[in-house]
Amino acid sequence: MRSLLLIARFTWREALARRLILAVLLLTLVFVGLYLYGTDALLRSFQRRAAELGRELPGQAQLFASATLVLMGMYIANFLGSLLAVFSTAAAVSGEADSGTLQAVLPKPIRRWEFLLGKWLGHLSLVLPYLVLLTLALLYGAQAITGYLPPQPFYAIGLMLLGALFLLTLTLLGSTLFSTLTTGVVLFMLYGLGWAGGIVGSVGALTGSKTLQQIGTLSSYVVPSDRLWRGASVYLQPEALRQVQDVARGNPFVGTEPLGAGYLLWVGIYTLGVLLLALWVFRRRDF
Amino acid sequence: MPLAIETHHLRKVFHGRPAVEDLNLEVAQGEVFGFLGPNGAGKSTTVKMLLGLTHPSAGVARILGQPIEDLEVRRQVGFLPELFRFHDWMTGRDFLRFHGQLYGMETADLERRIPEALELVGLAGRERERIKGYSKGMQQRIGLAQAILNRPKLVILDEPTSALDPIGRREVRELIAHLKAEGTTVFLNSHLLSEVELTCDRVAIVNKGRVIQSGNLAELLNPHLEAELRVDKVTPALRNALSGLARILEENGERLTLALPSEDTLPAVAEAVVHSGTKLYALTPRRESLEDLFVTLIEGGDS
Incomplete structure (x- = not known):
């Protein structure tokens, strides 16, 4: 356990020393700043236009505009979280194996599983708090400007965290198998696959095509990240907007149906399975 | 007293091609042992199997009488890899602290030992600098410090002088003599034969993954007078x-x-x-x- 925590701490120190944390925080500040500035500007322009017509912005319109802005912001936050999960973890094992630093570490009195779980914990403790901070900054920043706070924001954040956790764990598995570059590419292609699968599924729902819907469902089991986001987006929309979306159908970026317990259980078991597989592969590998 | 290193019919096959064929080796505690062979003879693969970095396809390797998976044994082994690449964003001291913690050393002991180890490898005074800024020779020295930090019973050095100038090489010879005087077993993997001749008590010569000759250095050379x-x-x-x-x-x-x-x-x-x-x-x-x-x-x- 001591060694496991040592490796986790070491991951943090490396991220700090390599200025990863600094760079991410600075860019995130810029992103959040721009987002809130844009939100404010957009809302003002709506209100100005309504005033030019001699009216007030209708409550429903303001609500929909605010909720859509929050959805967009959270969509990007989810993307950034996924990006960080993949790219901060892609080199976790392969980077150390390629550079040879592992050769001095692994003969030490440390079990291989302790090393890998330490890496997992280290990256997880970087990525997940980052995502929490980012989403809270967006949600409460937007609330301060628009007055709108989604009905159940913490459910949404929870599902986004699960998505990032899954991607991070899958990346760790990739990193025990492939080089850093290959891991990054493979993971992003898988992420893209989940995303495309989600769109195909939405189109299927819109056109009533069973085959497309099945493709969408299948991809959501293989790469759950997109479906988890859709599940999260349900909790970010006011009831009225959800009904509109539900009628309109086929918005490829948001969902209207909460995720079932069965699906969440699948994602949990899947993530655990990927982690166990990574431990098994790492244990058997020659360095 | 158990042997420092013993292998029985150790074998490693990579993609159908044997890197180590059938390796039998015995190294007693306290001796300086030279492991020699041409490139591709299976020396580094053998070393990696001894340390548990690579899993043998067949055969057994024991360190101090135990399999290398035993954490207690690992605590008593030091290793300098051939491709000594370390986390170069760390300072020399942080690097040694990290590795000392990996060995499970107590903080007070570690803080006492770091200056000693730095002194022994001739890096005293440079520990506050980042490894990135070290010369190749200094990086090899900090690697040596890492390998002896835990006062190991067995030190495995894979080409320890490859990046060192003649003075550095002599210092490593002195370091090995110092380790031997303290009773440490040194396993030296090298193709610098003159180095081995000057430092080792016994040698094994490997070719194509087998030991083709081993013994006391003086005895091996004597019959050919x-x-x-x-x-x-x-x-x-x-x-x-x-x-x-x-x-x-x-x-x-x-x-x-x-x-x-x-x-x-x-x-x-x-x-x-x-x-x-x-x-x-x-x-x-x-x-x-x-x-x-x-x-x-x-x-x-x-x-």
């Missing part, structure tokens, strides 16, 4: 006198090349030459170097 004899005239009486003492390898006028069983035979040869009535001008022993032995063995094995 040759001497050059120069006399006024080679007579039957001289031949007669020499028979039983030495074998004539080569004859070139008044010069004879003799093969002797050992150095102790030299005075007897001189005496015999004089007694046979021949005039003795020179009798020069020519010890075979480790390099000669190495080349003979490897090329002999190839043909």
Whole structure:
């Protein structure tokens, strides 16, 4: 356990020393700043236009505009979280194996599983708090400007965290198998696959095509990240907007149906399975 | 006392191709052991199997009597990898702290030991600098410090002087002598034969994944003692006198090349030459170097 925590701490120190944390925080500040500035500007322009017509912005319109802005912001936050999960973890094992630093570490009195779980914990403790901070900054920043706070924001954040956790764990598995570059590419292609699968599924729902819907469902089991986001987006929309979306159908970026317990259980078991597989592969590998 | 290292029929196959064929090795505690062989002989693969970095396809390796998976054993082993690449964003001191913590050393002990280790490898005063800024030789030195930090019973050094200048090499020789004096077993993987000749008690020569020769360095080189004899005239009486003492390898006028069983035979040869009535001008022993032995063995094995 001591060694496991040592490796986790070491991951943090490396991220700090390599200025990863600094760079991410600075860019995130810029992103959040721009987002809130844009939100404010957009809302003002709506209100100005309504005033030019001699009216007030209708409550429903303001609500929909605010909720859509929050959805967009959270969509990007989810993307950034996924990006960080993949790219901060892609080199976790392969980077150390390629550079040879592992050769001095692994003969030490440390079990291989302790090393890998330490890496997992280290990256997880970087990525997940980052995502929490980012989403809270967006949600409460937007609330301060628009007055709108989604009905159940913490459910949404929870599902986004699960998505990032899954991607991070899958990346760790990739990193025990492939080089850093290959891991990054493979993971992003898988992420893209989940995303495309989600769109195909939405189109299927819109056109009533069973085959497309099945493709969408299948991809959501293989790469759950997109479906988890859709599940999260349900909790970010006011009831009225959800009904509109539900009628309109086929918005490829948001969902209207909460995720079932069965699906969440699948994602949990899947993530655990990927982690166990990574431990098994790492244990058997020659360095 | 268990052996420092023992392997029985150790074998490693990569993609159907054996890197280590059938390796049997015994290294006693307290000795400085040289592990020699040409490139691709399976030296590094063997070292990696000893350390648990690579899993053997067959056979057993034991360190201090235990399998290397045993954490207690790992605590007593130090290792300098051949490709000494370390986390170069760390300072030398942070690097040693990290590795000391990996060894499970207590903080107070570690803080006491770090300056000692730095002193031993000649890096004292440079520990606050980042490893990134170190020269290649300094990086190898900090790697050596890492390998001896835990006061190991067994130190495995894979090409420890590859990046060092002649002065650095001599310092490493002194470090190895220091470790030996403290009772540490040193396993030296090297193809710098002169280094091995100067530092090792015993050697094993490997080729194609097998040990083709091993033993005490002096004994390995002794049977091959040759001497050059120069006399006024080679007579039957001289031949007669020499028979039983030495074998004539080569004859070139008044010069004879003799093969002797050992150095102790030299005075007897001189005496015999004089007694046979021949005039003795020179009798020069020519010890075979480790390099000669190495080349003979490897090329002999190839043909």
